[in-house]
Amino acid sequence: MTETARTRDAHDDGRTARAAVPLPPVRTTLPAVLPAASYGALVSFIRSRPGMTRQQLLAATGMSRTTLFERLEALFQHGYVYQDGSAPPGTGGHGPGRRSELLRWDTRGRVVLVLDLGQTHARLCVTGVDGRILRMRDVAVDIDTEAPAYLAEIFEISRRLVDAGQDESLIGVALGIPGPVDPATGVLGTSTTMPRWEAYPVLEAIRDHWQVPAVIENDARAFALGESSVIGADRTVLAVKYATGIGAGIVDAGHVLEGADGAAGDIGHVRITDDGPVCTCGRRGCLAAWASGHALIRRLADTGVRHLRDIVDRVAAGDPTVCDAVDEATARLSRVLATVVAVANPDDLVLGGALGRIPRVVSRIDAAIREDVTERARHHLSVGAAHLGADGAVVGLTRKIVDLVYDPAAIDAAILA
Structure with a gap:
């Protein structure tokens, strides 16, 4: 297995200039008015907008002030939402010279580990939740081998990538493979490119190793x-x-x-x-x-x-x-x-x-x-x-795990647990 470090500079085959531009966050399609919003629905609503005041949320949700503020307090405590700056005049302030705080989706320091596995190479990345590649390693390795040994090597290189960050929190791991994946179970299907992986519990191995949510997807998708x-x-x-x-x-x-x-x-x-x-x-x-x-x-x-x-x-x-x-x-x-x-x-x-x-x-x-x-x-x-360029699958895999972690039902379950 050959490991090649890739620096993210302007000489990286022209790809870095594109990848370094922050990708827009995934926009969640929600109605303009969100009655009786749950914790997760509130996060999705805030996530889909550049910033909202409490007054704007009250108007959009139709919730009572007490209920909304209690739910926002829980979201603050669990790190889903934070206050960031003041709203411009006329957007929810409470009087002359006083402005309301803007509430934003809290992605500060949140990172994703992406394992983009190909037939002969693996691209291992730590990304932001918007898909920007923060650190990366390219590894020359044939996937037609035994899964435990392959993953052990990949996990060790990935651990060094994750540990290189400061003040970061790993929210999930996303794996891409050059083979079929059952959409309901995440189980690998029969594959001619990686036959020795069939029936191996890949997702279980990832979750056991990293102790965070994980997803698996076909590399082309x-x-x-x-x-x-x-x-x-x-x-x-x-x-x-x-x-x-x-x-x-x-x-x-x-x-x-x-x-x-x-x-x-x-x-x-x-x-x-x-x-x-x-x-x-x-x-x-x-x-x-x-x-x-x-x-x-x-x-x-x-x-x-x-x-x-x-x-x-x-x-x-x-x-x-x-x-x-x-x-x-x-x-x-x-x-x-x-x-x-x-x-x-x-x-x-x-x-x-x-x-x-x-x-x-x-x-x-x-x-x-x-x-x-x-x-x-x-x-x-x-x-x-x-x-x-070569980063499309990395961005797509980041999107998969972010959508899983910040799914409204997952947020509700995490807060109510």
Whole structure:
């Protein structure tokens, strides 16, 4: 296992400049008036706004002053809300020269540990609740191994990352994996990329080790959630992670499509030919067997290609052999994506992963889809590379755990326990 520290400066392949900009907090859709608000509903209401006074909360909730103030006191004590500055004139003050305190969602010092696991690399991050990466390590490690040993190494590196912070409180751990996840239980499904993890209690292991809430999500769906957070919750986003493997996620109106068995977006194992290369799933002719990064590395091995980075560099240099192989793989991927676009009719098709972000790949997929899909299904379609670079899944995973920890029902349970 090779560990590489990544500093967050302006020379980090152009990604840091984007990731360093604070992402907007997840906006919770709530009515303008919130009668009989619970503790959790109050937090969500305050969280969805830049700051509110007590008077504004009284007007919005219709609660009695006594009840509201008692609930706010409990939220102060549990660290969900804090007072921060005074409201501008005319926004809830109680007289000339006197202004009301603004109440805000308390995210001070709250951090999330994100374990973004890929087939050959892991990205381990400590983030703020808004998805900003505070500290990060990239680790070269093959996930096709025994889960206990793999997680022990990952946990040790992550512990050093968490311990490096000062005056921070870890609120949760979010894990992304390159395989199917049951949406109801969080249990890993049968996976060709990590078969030795099947039935292993990953979430239980995380909770036992870190003693905080935890979530698990497919890496492509996490990437889709992250991209959706900056594109806009009102848009339908199809996000494709094209790297060692191929996966996709669909987010509609802020909600990710998981599917009945947690396999939504597993486009890599769509058969596109009756024969062809043997896939990791044991069948022949799957998209991944023809077009994945793993397939390209195997095909180009005689040219000295050993890693995805080699492919990216050689495409940038205009190597004709590598460019031809990537063009052929992109054409096969485009045919499958054309079908998904026709079915989902997204506003945005976002391409991520080491191969998906290559400008040549983006432009060819864009052209192919506009040729293969009817104008009605692509009239408003925007096709482009990932807005967050390599950090999309990290942002999406942060969003998953923050939504879990600050779910109104979870807050009510924590206060009433």
